[in-house]
Amino acid sequence: MFSKACEYGIKASLFVAQRSESPGKVRLQEIAKAISSPEAFTAKILQQLVKANIIHSRKGPNGGFYIELNELPGIKLIDVVVAIDGDKIFHGCALGLEECSEKSPCPVHEQFGIIRSSLKTMLENTSFAALMSGLDSGLTFLK
Amino acid sequence: MFSKACEYGIKASLFVAQRSESPGKVRLQEIAKAISSPEAFTAKILQQLVKANIIHSRKGPNGGFYIELNELPGIKLIDVVVAIDGDKIFHGCALGLEECSEKSPCPVHEQFGIIRSSLKTMLENTSFAALMSGLDSGLTFLK
DNA sequence: TTGAATTCGGACAAATCAATCCGAAAATAT
DNA sequence: ATATTTTCGGATTGATTTGTCCGAATTCAA
Numbered sequence: 001m002f003s004k005a006c007e008y009g010i011k012a013s014l015f016v017a018q019r020s021e022s023p024g025k026v027r028l029q030e031i032a033k034a035i036s037s038p039e040a041f042t043a044k045i046l047q048q049l050v051k052a053n054i055i056h057s058r059k060g061p062n063g064g065f066y067i068e069l070n071e072l073p074g075i076k077l078i079d080v081v082v083a084i085d086g087d088k089i090f091h092g093c094a095l096g097l098e099e100c101s102e103k104s105p106c107p108v109h110e111q112f113g114i115i116r117s118s119l120k121t122m123l124e125n126t127s128f129a130a131l132m133s134g135l136d137s138g139l140t141f142l143k
Numbered sequence: 144m145f146s147k148a149c150e151y152g153i154k155a156s157l158f159v160a161q162r163s164e165s166p167g168k169v170r171l172q173e174i175a176k177a178i179s180s181p182e183a184f185t186a187k188i189l190q191q192l193v194k195a196n197i198i199h200s201r202k203g204p205n206g207g208f209y210i211e212l213n214e215l216p217g218i219k220l221i222d223v224v225v226a227i228d229g230d231k232i233f234h235g236c237a238l239g240l241e242e243c244s245e246k247s248p249c250p251v252h253e254q255f256g257i258i259r260s261s262l263k264t265m266l267e268n269t270s271f272a273a274l275m276s277g278l279d280s281g282l283t284f285l286k
Numbered sequence: 287t288t289g290a291a292t293t294c295g296g297a298c299a300a301a302t303c304a305a306t307c308c309g310a311a312a313a314t315a316t
Numbered sequence: 317a318t319a320t321t322t323t324c325g326g327a328t329t330g331a332t333t334t335g336t337c338c339g340a341a342t343t344c345a346a
Contacts, residue, residue, distance in 0.1 A: 001144065001232065001255075004304060007239040014250060027322075041305045047324065059323045060313025077251070089144065096150040097286060107157060107274040107283040108220070111265050112144075119258050131250040140250040143240065147334065170292075184335045190294065202293045203343025 006084040009045045011035040011142050013080050016055050016065050017072060017128050018135050025064030036143040045084065052083035077131070078123035090120050149227040152188045154178040154285050156223050159198050159208050160215060160271050161278050168207030179286040188227065195226035220274070221266035233263050 002010075015034050019026045028046065032039040046065055049055045054075060057065050067075070081089070093100035094112040102109075134140035145153075158177050162169045171189065175182040189208055192198045197218060200208050210218070224232075236243035237255040245252075277283035 001237060004239065007237075010251070011238055038305055040307075043323075044305090044325095050323090057323060058313075059311075059321080061315065061321045063313065063322045065323090077254075094144060094150075095154055095285075096147065097284070100284075105283050107277050107285070108153070108269070109283065111220075111269055115258070115262050115265060118261065122254050122258060126251070126254055134250050140248050140252065141240070141243075142238075142250070181335055183337075186293075187295095187335090193293090200293060201343075202291085202341075204291045204345065206292045206343065208293090 001089075002081065003085050005041075005045050005048075006081060008035065008037045008042055009049060009080050009084045010077070012037065012042060012046060013049055013055055013067075013075075014128065014131055014135065015142055017067050017075070018132050020067040020069065020072065021132070021136075025058060025062065025066045027064040031065065034142060048084055049080065052079070054079055054083060073127070073129055075128040076124055077126040077128075078120070081123055090116055144232075145224065146228055148184075148188050148191075149224060151178065151180045151185055152192060152223050152227045153220070155180070155185060155189060156192055156198055156210075156218075157271065157274055157278065158285055160210050160218070161275050163210040163212065163215065164275070164279075168201060168205065168209045170207040174208065177285060191227055192223065195222070197222055197226060216270070216272055218271040219267055220269040220271075221263070224266055233259055 012031050012035055015031055016026055028039060028043055031037075031046070032042045035042075046055065046057070050057045050065075055065050055067050057063070093106055094108050094116075095106045097106045100106045100109060131140070135142065155174050155178055158174055159169055171182060171186050174180075174189070175185045178185075189198065189200070193200050193208075198208050198210050200206070236249055237251050237259075238249045240249045243249045243252060274283070278285065
């Protein structure tokens with residue numbers, strides 16, 4: 001469904017979010033260990049998230065990644081997905097047709113329209129806050 | 144959502160199905176042209192569909208691919224998808240966790256469970272017959 | 287029975303995605 | 317200032333997916 005990069009991106013940003021509830025930054029090494037991801041590859045993905053302004057970073061000693069507490073409430077799952085995989089998953093034709101539209105649809109256009117709009121709605125409505133509470137209470141896991 | 148191979152597979156098998164409404168077989172060349180797919184690659188995918196017993200083939204002059212008319216009513220979209228992409232799209236964890244289950248779920252387990260079960264239901268309930276009627280009446284297209 | 291038409295199968299090539307390596311830049315602490 | 321710690325960025329490698337090539341096997345028709 002998502003690229004590997006996007007999977008790591010979601011896990012990494014959730015972990016950073018969780019840690020950002022208390023002050024201090026999280027280092028790459030710590031993130032990669034927490035989510036069992038390859039360190040160097042994870043670094044690339046974190047950079048994408050920084051550029052997308054979802055997480056922030058600071059170099060040097062005591063540096064690392066963090067999320068602004070006042071920005072946290074606004075972050076939704078869809079932000080991370082779009083930052084890394086783009087929006088082709090919502091807009092592209094399920095059968096790869098170049099020109100697929102309401103006007104000239106592929107055979108499964110209607111069926112997939114429903115699935116994908118519900119996927120999009122779900123991603124738009126799923127806040128980091130909600131996902132973090134599961135992690136905080138030990139009901140869900142990142143590895 | 145699906146691999147390129149699966150996209151071609153769906154289009155190819157729908158085209159073969161459509162042609163199988165009237166007698167005679169369809170040659171690879173014709174299929175590839177009809178769905179704008181690379182011929183040699185499409186051949187590989189057709190072979191997978193033959194092995195999965197969704198379509199049938201015959202070598203030699205006047206040979207080609209076809210679907211048995213009496214088998215047509217039973218074919219669902221999910222058959223083609225599973226034959227080519229397998230069922231990881233339904234069972235695998237959305238975040239790639241090795242051990243993700245009801246007992247020990249990833250943070251998005253519940254949200255994706257809903258999406259994927261509705262995807263599965265849709266694929267199980269979408270018959271070739273239904274998709275072909277759109278093609279026959281010129282309301283939907285394969286390229 | 288021979289030749290042509292077709293699918294079948296394996297090896298190969300190209301493109302994309304995943305992951306690594308390494309040095310540069312920035313921030314901090316001493 | 318200098319050394320150290322960290323992120324940043326580009327080049328490279330490896331794996332998987334996508335796509336090509338070509339000869340073998342099968343079927344049919346003359």
